[in-house]
Amino acid sequence: ILNVEQSPQSLHVQEGDSTNFTCSFPSSNFYALHWYRWETAKSPEALFVMTLNGDEKKKGRISATLNTKEGYSYLYIKGSQPEDSATYLCAFSANTGNQFYFGTGTSLTVIP
Amino acid sequence: KAGVTQTPRYLIKTRGQQVTLSCSPISGHRSVSWYQQTPGQGLQFLFEYFSETQRNKGNFPGRFSGRQFSNSRSEMNVSTLELGDSALYLCASSLSAGGFQETQYFGPGTRLLVL
Numbered sequence: 591i592l593n594v595e596q597s598p599q600s601l602h603v604q605e606g607d608s609t610n611f612t613c614s615f616p617s618s619n620f621y622a623l624h625w626y627r628w629e630t631a632k633s634p635e636a637l638f639v640m641t642l643n644g645d646e647k648k649k650g651r652i653s654a655t656l657n658t659k660e661g662y663s664y665l666y667i668k669g670s671q672p673e674d675s676a677t678y679l680c681a682f683s684a685n686t687g688n689q690f691y692f693g694t695g696t697s698l699t700v701i702p
Numbered sequence: 703k704a705g706v707t708q709t710p711r712y713l714i715k716t717r718g719q720q721v722t723l724s725c726s727p728i729s730g731h732r733s734v735s736w737y738q739q740t741p742g743q744g745l746q747f748l749f750e751y752f753s754e755t756q757r758n759k760g761n762f763p764g765r766f767s768g769r770q771f772s773n774s775r776s777e778m779n780v781s782t783l784e785l786g787d788s789a790l791y792l793c794a795s796s797l798s799a800g801g802f803q804e805t806q807y808f809g810p811g812t813r814l815l816v817l
Binding site (some may be wrong): 621622624625632633634635636639641644679681683689691692693694695 | 705706710735737744745746747750758759760762794802803804805806807808809810811
C-alpha cells in the first residue's frame with residue numbers, strides 16, 4: 591500500500607486570500623497524479639490530471655504544479671471565494687500495482 | 703451529455719445479506735472504477751473494469767466483486783455484509799484505455815448502511 595499524504599488537513603482563509611496545499615506521494619514509479627474538488631453532498635469533480643514532471647496546469651483561479659522526482663504536487667487557489675470551500679483530494683497512480691491511491695484531503699473553508 | 707448515474711442512492715441492509723449496486727457511465731465511456739469512502743479510511747479504490755474485464759483491483763476481500771456489461775454499465779456486489787461495509791460507494795467513468803492517466807468522472811454515490 592502506497593502512502594499519499596496531503597497537508598494541511600484543514601484550512602480557513604478569508605475571501606480574497608490566496609492559498610496552497612501539498613500532496614506528497616512516492617517518487618518512484620510515477621504514472622499519474624489527479625486533483626479533485628469535493629463539495630459536500632456533491633460528486634468529486636476532476637480538476638487536473640498530471641502526468642509529466644514539471645507539469646503545470648491551470649483552470650481559472652486554480653493551478654497545480656508537479657514534481658515527480660521529489661514526489662510532490664502543489665495546488666494553488668488565487669483570490670479564494672466562498673464557492674471554493676470544499677475538500678481537495680489528490681490521487682496517485684504508480685506504473686506498477688495498477689491501483690489508485692487517494693490522500694485524505696485538505697478541507698478548505700473560505701470565510702466571506 | 704448525462705453524467706454518471708448510480709442506483710440506488712441509499713440502501714439499508716443487515717449483516718450477512720448481500721447487496722448489488724449499479725453504475726451507468728457517461729455515454730461513450732468504457733472504463734468504470736469503483737471506490738469506497740469511509741470516515742476512517744478515506745476514499746479507497748476497489749476495482750476498475752474496461753471492456754467487460756476487470757483490469758485493476760484494490761486491496762479488498764473477495765466478498766467485493768463486480769462486473770461490467772457490454773453497454774459499459776457496471777455492477778458491484780458485496781456478499782455477507784459486515785458492519786464495516788457501511789460506506790459511500792462511488793463509481794467513476796473514463797473514456798477509454800488510458801487507465802489512470804485519464805480524467806475520471808464521478809457519480810453521486812450509493813450510501814450503504816449495514817445494521
